[in-house]
Amino acid sequence: MQDTKERIVSLADQLIKSRGYNAFSYKDISDPLEIKNAAIHYHFPTKTDLGMAVIDVEMQHFMAGTGKLAAQPEDKQLKFLFDTFSKKHKEGLVCLMGSLSPDYDTLPEPLQDKISGLSAAILEWTTGCLERGREKGLFRFEGEASDRALLVISNLLASLLLSRVMGSKVFGRITHQLLRDLGAGK
Amino acid sequence: MQDTKERIVSLADQLIKSRGYNAFSYKDISDPLEIKNAAIHYHFPTKTDLGMAVIDVEMQHFMAGTGKLAAQPEDKQLKFLFDTFSKKHKEGLVCLMGSLSPDYDTLPEPLQDKISGLSAAILEWTTGCLERGREKGLFRFEGEASDRALLVISNLLASLLLSRVMGSKVFGRITHQLLRDLGAGK
DNA sequence: GTCTATATTCCGATAGAC
DNA sequence: GTCTATCGGAATATAGAC
Known part of the structure; x- marks a missing residue:
């Protein structure tokens, strides 16, 4: 059984990804947890x-x-990244960076630093994945791996945001096209 | 000289794009306008x-x-789209959809409908631009024009968001790679 | 560790004078 | 069309009992 502290964090995580950092309140957490x-x-x-x-x-x-x-292999690793976004999409959530970046300038500095740290880690990992995958012939793309990784992350992030505004099908259309461009099949 | 009503809308526009819809208040508008x-x-x-x-x-x-x-010609038209995002980037702003989509589920329905309408209009225009441009040999890309348009919009939107979190250079890296992929030179 | 109770501040919104 | 004044509510946060 999860303890209270973990449940609070878990609910806050859901709320940020569903309604945004500035739009959720302590009441949204205390009510369902009955505290x-x-x-x-x-x-x-x-x-x-x-x-x-x-x-x-x-x-x-x-x-x-x-x-x-x-x-x-790197194509399996990249699939992991896509799967984490697919899971969020099915739950109607956006990713943490997608939710927090519009409010970034209103957030306290320590929070900004944490977000930037997370984004750097994701970019670094994706860059390495694409780089090694291309060397092995698993992916096909032009330009620097780090720039391509940026495009992939950019599309995944925005696919969740645009799904809300333009309809649910948008997620599949973007990710499918993305994988096709990378020559990573489906 | 701008009248008050227009100035209010203009300031609200800036505030939404800089701090988010839920994070700005009437005071943020009344103070600078001294009303x-x-x-x-x-x-x-x-x-x-x-x-x-x-x-x-x-x-x-x-x-x-x-x-x-x-x-x-369509490459000039596409440049217009990129330029509007470049302008926002220089001002440290994100686009309207990028700002409003994370909060989408917290917004009143009439506002949601307006946003979806705007996004549909932008997608439709971009699709037509890419479609005709490809027929004329100005662009080169695979797949449906509407899917490619979605990818372009997705990247432009996210480039502004990620610029905040990952640093200002991200915008140029994404847009440059995007134009290169489309064979639209620089 | 959780509670009751409250402090403080800020928000969107309204009434009525000018 | 703008003002003063205020309402009602909600938010984050704290003090102190249990």
Whole structure:
């Protein structure tokens, strides 16, 4: 059974990805957990503390997920990245960066730094994946691997955002085209 | 000299693109304009009314801007689209859809409909531009023009968001790679 | 660790004078 | 069309009992 602290972080994570950082309140967490807002403040004195915990957990999940795949071929590794976005899409969520970046300038500095750190880690991993995959002939693309990785991340992020505005089918259309461009089949 | 109503909309537009819809308040508008919040409510009874006016103006600008270019070659037309995003990038802003889509589910329905309408218009225009441009040999890409248009819009939107999180250079790296992929030179 | 109770601040919105 | 004044509500956060 999950303890309260973990459940708070988990719910906050969901709320950020569904409604945005500035749009959710402690009440949105205390009500479903049937606790009072003071209990949340005990675990996380400020909303900034809570936000940072959410990003920390996301970073740990990303590191753990990619770590397990280190020995797999690169097309399987890239599929892992697409699958994490596909899962969010099915749940009607956007990714953490997609949710937090529009509000970035309104966020306290320690939170900004955590977000930038996470984005750098994702870019670095994706770059390595594409680079090695191209050398092995698993992918086909022009230009620097780091620039291509940026495009892939950019498309995945925006596919979740645009799915909300333009309809659910948009996600599949973007990811399909993306994989096709990389020569990574389907 | 701009009248008050136009200045309110213009400031709201800037605030949405810099801080997000839920993060800005009437005070952020009344202070710089040196008016009281009641004056804003006179012109726009609710925040929803103000938000809709912002989207209406954006739509009018888009229609006017693209209308003027109808006779130009398609690579020039596409450049117009990139230039509007480049302008926002220089001002440190994101685009309207990039700002509003994460909060989409928290927005009142009439506002959601306006946003979806704007996004559909932009997609339709971009699709036509790419389609005709490819027929003339100005662009080179695989797949449906509408899917490619989606990818272009997706990248432009995300390039502004990621520039905030990952640093300003990201915008140029994404747009450069995008144009290169389309065979649209620089 | 969770509670009750409350402080403080800010928000969108309205009434009525000018 | 803008003002003063205020309402009602919600948000983050804190103090102190249990």
